[in-house]
Amino acid sequence: MSTTGTSRRVAVLGTGSWGTAFSMILADAGNDVTMWGRRAEVTDEIRRQHTNGQYLPGLTLSRRITATQDVAEALDGAQVVVLAVPSQSLRANLERWRPHLPGDALHVSLMKGIELGTGRRMSEVICEVGDVDPERVSVVTGPNLAREIVRRDPAASVVASASKDTAEAVAHACATPYFRPYTETDVVGCELGGATKNVVALAVGMAEGLGMGDNSKASIITRGLAETTRLGVRLGAKPLTFSGLAGVGDLIATCMSPLSRNHSFGVKLGQGMTVDEVVAETRQVAEGVKSAESILALAGSVGVDMPIVEQVAAVVHDGRDPSEVVTQLMSRARKEERR
Ligand SMILES: NC(=O)C1=CN([C@@H]2O[C@H](COP(=O)(O)OP(=O)(O)OC[C@H]3O[C@@H](n4cnc5c(N)ncnc54)[C@H](O)[C@@H]3O)[C@@H](O)[C@H]2O)C=CC1
Numbered sequence: 219m220s221t222t223g224t225s226r227r228v229a230v231l232g233t234g235s236w237g238t239a240f241s242m243i244l245a246d247a248g249n250d251v252t253m254w255g256r257r258a259e260v261t262d263e264i265r266r267q268h269t270n271g272q273y274l275p276g277l278t279l280s281r282r283i284t285a286t287q288d289v290a291e292a293l294d295g296a297q298v299v300v301l302a303v304p305s306q307s308l309r310a311n312l313e314r315w316r317p318h319l320p321g322d323a324l325h326v327s328l329m330k331g332i333e334l335g336t337g338r339r340m341s342e343v344i345c346e347v348g349d350v351d352p353e354r355v356s357v358v359t360g361p362n363l364a365r366e367i368v369r370r371d372p373a374a375s376v377v378a379s380a381s382k383d384t385a386e387a388v389a390h391a392c393a394t395p396y397f398r399p400y401t402e403t404d405v406v407g408c409e410l411g412g413a414t415k416n417v418v419a420l421a422v423g424m425a426e427g428l429g430m431g432d433n434s435k436a437s438i439i440t441r442g443l444a445e446t447t448r449l450g451v452r453l454g455a456k457p458l459t460f461s462g463l464a465g466v467g468d469l470i471a472t473c474m475s476p477l478s479r480n481h482s483f484g485v486k487l488g489q490g491m492t493v494d495e496v497v498a499e500t501r502q503v504a505e506g507v508k509s510a511e512s513i514l515a516l517a518g519s520v521g522v523d524m525p526i527v528e529q530v531a532a533v534v535h536d537g538r539d540p541s542e543v544v545t546q547l548m549s550r551a552r553k554e555e556r557r
């Protein structure tokens with residue numbers, strides 16, 4: 219694999235699917251990567267066998283990638299710190315990691331969720347708890363299913379930061395012949411797009427599990443985009459961000475792919491499993507399950523109507539039957555499409 223970036227020392231905190239796939243991208247781009255993970259069996263396997271069989275079976279990792287359970291070791295000398303843990307665990311993890319975070323490093327969020335209780339985006343949690351300057355924080359988001367990325371199938375993505383220089387530096391560090399990052403300054407729009415598409419994918423999955431076809435799924439995706447844009451614009455995002463990779467791009471990938479954990483979670487709910495049953499057999503994070511509640515609360519706090527998110531939250535938190543969701547959505551008062 220040819221390299222396209224200047225070599226940097228990168229710490230990737232999180233050894234799940236996306237932390238591992240993104241480490242592969244970083245190594246292919248010429249960087250040296252130290253991953254941090256909680257479980258010795260995973261970090262030992264990455265370090266000794268150059269594989270992560272639980273999350274990405276069949277992948278052989280570059281010798282540029284190593285792994286440790288010691289966060290101080292992972293962060294020592296890191297020029298870029300990549301955060302890839304489940305969104306709802308970020309705050310508690312950052313509280314432990316804070317003493318070791320290199321003050322001059324660029325921080326990159328790979329996470330697609332909104333924090334429960336605070337309604338904060340992940341970059342906000344990084345700035346607040348990690349005490350990081352917003353100009354040194356960026357977000358990588360877009361249609362990037364980890365299991366396709368590790369096949370090195372071509373994909374595009376967005377690196378968003380308040381600082382154009384930071385976005386450019388991070389994009390440079392992760393550009394490879396199969397991974398094409400675009401830069402963006404609309405951090406709010408990119409993070410809301412990434413978090414909300416997971417909830418919409420749950421709804422699309424439910425429709426599929428109930429036996430509905432492509433008209434139904436396309437309608438949910440499109441109306442999901444409308445309510446995502448409504449919330450984003452109210453919170454200061456640029457409307458056009460939602461027609462880009464962080465909006466439509468990620469919605470299409472996540473809502474249509476059987477590789478999406480959120481989509482698959484929704485399918486199982488539609489087929490009649492309970493949330494607890496699906497959680498029990500799901501070993502990876504489906505962020506939309508928690509973000510449905512936090513996004514709904516965020517929308518409520520600024521007076522934005524999000525009927526699809528509301529119905530998903532009713533299913534995953536209040537046990538509403540998915541078939542009732544359809545009736546609820548279809549019986550809403552008719553209105554103009556753009557309102
Ligand atoms: N997998 C994918 O295709 C993509 C995922 N993302 C986002 O990346 C973020 C991470 O997701 P994945 O790596 O896919 O999840 P995953 O479920 O594959 O891995 C999560 C990792 O975090 C660890 N973990 C779980 N609870 C933890 C805790 N309390 N503290 C510290 N570590 C904990 C797990 O052991 C695992 O190593 C999510 O926000 C997800 O939405 C974004 C783009 C693509």
Ligand SMILES: O=C(CO)COP(=O)(O)O
Nearest residue numbers: 360361362363478479480
């Ligand atoms: O964010 C993703 C693709 O861009 C991954 O989606 P899932 O978390 O639903 O697998």
